[in-house]
Amino acid sequence: MTSAAETEAPPIVALEGVGKRFVKRLDVAMKLANMLGSDLREEVVQAVDDVHMAVREGEVVGLVGESGCGKSTLGRVVAGVHRATSGRMLYRGDDVSHLGDRAARDVRLKIQMIFQDPMSSLNPRFRVADIIGEAPKVHGIVGRGELDGYVDEMMRHVGLDASYKRRYPHQFSGGQRQRIGIARALAVKPEFLVCDEAVAALDVSIQAQVLNLFMRLREDFGLTYLFISHDLGVVEHLSDRVMIMYLGRIVEEAPTEALFATPNHPYTQALLAEVPRLEAKRRAYTPVKGEIPSPLNPPSGCHFHPRCPHALQRCRDEAPVLREIAPGRRSACHLNDRA
Amino acid sequence: MTTAAEPHSAAPAASPVEAAPEPRTVSPFRRFVDDFAESKVAVFGLVVLVGIIVLAVFAPWIAPQDPYDLTDFHERDARLPPGSERLFDAQTFTVTVPDLVPGQAVAIDAEEGVSVSNPFVDGLTVSAVLEETSDGRQIRLEVAADPAEALGLLEAAQLEDLPRGPTLTSGEKHAFRNLWTLTAEDFQDLAIVLPEGFDDEIDFRLRLTTSETDPGFTYWLGTDAQGRDMLSAMMYGLRTSLSVGVMSGFFALLIGMSLGLTAAYFGGRVDSLIMRIVDLQLGFPTILVALMLLAILGRGVDKVIFALIIVQWAYYARTARSAALVERRKEYIEAAACLALSTRRIIFRHLLPNCLPPVIVVGTVQVANAIALEATLSFLGIGLPLTKPSLGLLISNGFDYLLAGKYWISVYPGVALLITIVSINLVGDQLRDVLNPRLQR
Numbered sequence A: 001m002t003s004a005a006e007t008e009a010p011p012i013v014a015l016e017g018v019g020k021r022f023v024k025r026l027d028v029a030m031k032l033a034n035m036l037g038s039d040l041r042e043e044v045v046q047a048v049d050d051v052h053m054a055v056r057e058g059e060v061v062g063l064v065g066e067s068g069c070g071k072s073t074l075g076r077v078v079a080g081v082h083r084a085t086s087g088r089m090l091y092r093g094d095d096v097s098h099l100g101d102r103a104a105r106d107v108r109l110k111i112q113m114i115f116q117d118p119m120s121s122l123n124p125r126f127r128v129a130d131i132i133g134e135a136p137k138v139h140g141i142v143g144r145g146e147l148d149g150y151v152d153e154m155m156r157h158v159g160l161d162a163s164y165k166r167r168y169p170h171q172f173s174g175g176q177r178q179r180i181g182i183a184r185a186l187a188v189k190p191e192f193l194v195c196d197e198a199v200a201a202l203d204v205s206i207q208a209q210v211l212n213l214f215m216r217l218r219e220d221f222g223l224t225y226l227f228i229s230h231d232l233g234v235v236e237h238l239s240d241r242v243m244i245m246y247l248g249r250i251v252e253e254a255p256t257e258a259l260f261a262t263p264n265h266p267y268t269q270a271l272l273a274e275v276p277r278l279e280a281k282r283r284a285y286t287p288v289k290g291e292i293p294s295p296l297n298p299p300s301g302c303h304f305h306p307r308c309p310h311a312l313q314r315c316r317d318e319a320p321v322l323r324e325i326a327p328g329r330r331s332a333c334h335l336n337d338r339a
Numbered sequence B: 001m002t003t004a005a006e007p008h009s010a011a012p013a014a015s016p017v018e019a020a021p022e023p024r025t026v027s028p029f030r031r032f033v034d035d036f037a038e039s040k041v042a043v044f045g046l047v048v049l050v051g052i053i054v055l056a057v058f059a060p061w062i063a064p065q066d067p068y069d070l071t072d073f074h075e076r077d078a079r080l081p082p083g084s085e086r087l088f089d090a091q092t093f094t095v096t097v098p099d100l101v102p103g104q105a106v107a108i109d110a111e112e113g114v115s116v117s118n119p120f121v122d123g124l125t126v127s128a129v130l131e132e133t134s135d136g137r138q139i140r141l142e143v144a145a146d147p148a149e150a151l152g153l154l155e156a157a158q159l160e161d162l163p164r165g166p167t168l169t170s171g172e173k174h175a176f177r178n179l180w181t182l183t184a185e186d187f188q189d190l191a192i193v194l195p196e197g198f199d200d201e202i203d204f205r206l207r208l209t210t211s212e213t214d215p216g217f218t219y220w221l222g223t224d225a226q227g228r229d230m231l232s233a234m235m236y237g238l239r240t241s242l243s244v245g246v247m248s249g250f251f252a253l254l255i256g257m258s259l260g261l262t263a264a265y266f267g268g269r270v271d272s273l274i275m276r277i278v279d280l281q282l283g284f285p286t287i288l289v290a291l292m293l294l295a296i297l298g299r300g301v302d303k304v305i306f307a308l309i310i311v312q313w314a315y316y317a318r319t320a321r322s323a324a325l326v327e328r329r330k331e332y333i334e335a336a337a338c339l340a341l342s343t344r345r346i347i348f349r350h351l352l353p354n355c356l357p358p359v360i361v362v363g364t365v366q367v368a369n370a371i372a373l374e375a376t377l378s379f380l381g382i383g384l385p386l387t388k389p390s391l392g393l394l395i396s397n398g399f400d401y402l403l404a405g406k407y408w409i410s411v412y413p414g415v416a417l418l419i420t421i422v423s424i425n426l427v428g429d430q431l432r433d434v435l436n437p438r439l440q441r
Ligand SMILES: Nc1ncnc2c1ncn2[C@@H]1O[C@H](COP(=O)(O)OP(=O)(O)OP(=O)(O)O)[C@@H](O)[C@H]1O
Pocket: A022, A023, A045, A046, A047, A065, A066, A067, A068, A069, A070, A071, A072, A073, A074, A230, A295
């Protein structure tokens, strides 16, 4: 968890009002159809909407939300795969969109991403050695002569036998493939890993191994994580801090223990509603009631109002802002104004 | 998981957590070959196709005749049925014997009437030697040939206008004309016996008649209207057809794939523009576009290839684009972007190789289509020039003789075209099955 000393240094990654819109433009045929009287509109999805967040060095931040709420998109913006359509992203205090080519490349390498599908995230035509070694070679991170040994070292770090490096991805199991993906990211000496549902596709027994690997690497390499997951159990186990996302917006942010103990936002409370279970070991959560609204046409005001048990008229008209409700805790709900 | 029998493993960090699925390293190519070989029909098609390609590539070295060399074939061989032997003209030598010295051979020149175009018999020479024997004097006639086998072509000879007096040692004299008829055996031992005291100058005409067919050269598939060996013409025609098909296919693939990948990778306006042109292109019937282009451009190998590229690139572009749209969404492309690899590297090293399989499948089918289309154009008389006959042109040339029963001029090139296209398609079908991502394990 946060210690006093860390609060002084600028956060490793900070987002200021970051938004990402996907616009599906009309093509010529559709425009023609419109001229003939039909009513086709551009499809606009505000996948990420005005997100403010800061991740401090060494932290593990969990990002939770239902499917389609924009978690992956936010992760991709942080990792530099997508460009934000509004707002700015700072890396150690520097606006990444104002960096020169070289510096921008270096920042990009510092933030790496681990993907959900361990198969499709590896190029099927490359051998493991090439998958891991390509970027270090291209960017001159290691010399030609040392590349071989470097790849072996990366494979050892993630618990893979270096003698497998001449193989192709299809010859490995799911857990091993995910390790290859992790080794590929490690090989460019990152400081920040965005893990997008990085264990969701794996068997439960393998999940634990990969999660342990993440925690070991965190210590060995001083990594910071943005850990995206819809599995609250995993997030609780791993994260120092949790952010809850709903239809593109962050609705609550709190240290893990506080969040799980006293969830503030009605959406968080709904997410955390537990299924009564006999064994106390693993908690199970019920899905939130009600349908997820279409991101193409989100509800007015607070996006959560159609499903919120406490919704007021004000919730339909006005979007609540994410405000500090206690030190280190923020929440976006009109109910907090009544206090 | 690896089961540890010993309490402590010697290697500290290197122990793999999960067992490897299989011990050998199978490259994707090796897997591809194994999968391909599963269909016997496709392997057969591939063998036939390779055979056809070898015939086409090595045609200049293995074809019995050069069908483009006008001195190599002759009108008199025109439209011979399959299995015929090559025809010759009879040869006529007229010979005058000069002053002869006993024991010395003198070559007698042929003066006139020697026809050309008989490569074997052109080498025939006759020489004369004056000999003194116990019976008197005689002139021995010897026929030699270069090459020596050509002597076998000699069937008969006639000797005319011998002066009164001398007689021949063999042969048959005509009942009342001054004409000796000789068989091939008669030449083995032939001499002109000079009567006692004969001192006149001797001159006579020797007409050598060679066999009318050449047993050393058979037209296995008959000849065409110009007297060309069909087999040779087809090998060269195959060469033309294949090279036109492959060249146009290759360039169409290059152009189409670049445009398709560009459209898919950049999306937006670039994509719309390119794909609208593709739609437009695919909206017209292929044959019509090719016909119009060639009507404007005229005949020629380069023009046909150009026209075929124009009508084909869109297929490649569409295929490459749809493959690239699927591949581009895969996370390894995002990972490559995360690793700050250049756009060029991502497109050409990551995207392109993974989009290749469906494009190759389309490629094989399109090459077959290109060959068929070229044949159609040539058949219609607007494709290749007559000097470079392709299979289509050969079919077209023989078409007029089909009703006259001379089927071989059209039918054999047609069969060759059919076999070529079918074998390419067999290979293409299996490629499609093997490379189909949905069927991939
Ligand atoms: N490249 C894109 N083009 C257009 N729309 C997109 C694109 N990527 C994501 N979206 C849209 O943005 C929204 C958020 O998607 P995102 O993948 O970020 O959600 P997610 O929270 O990761 O969901 P999941 O848990 O299913 O992975 C979705 O409505 C999705 O349809």
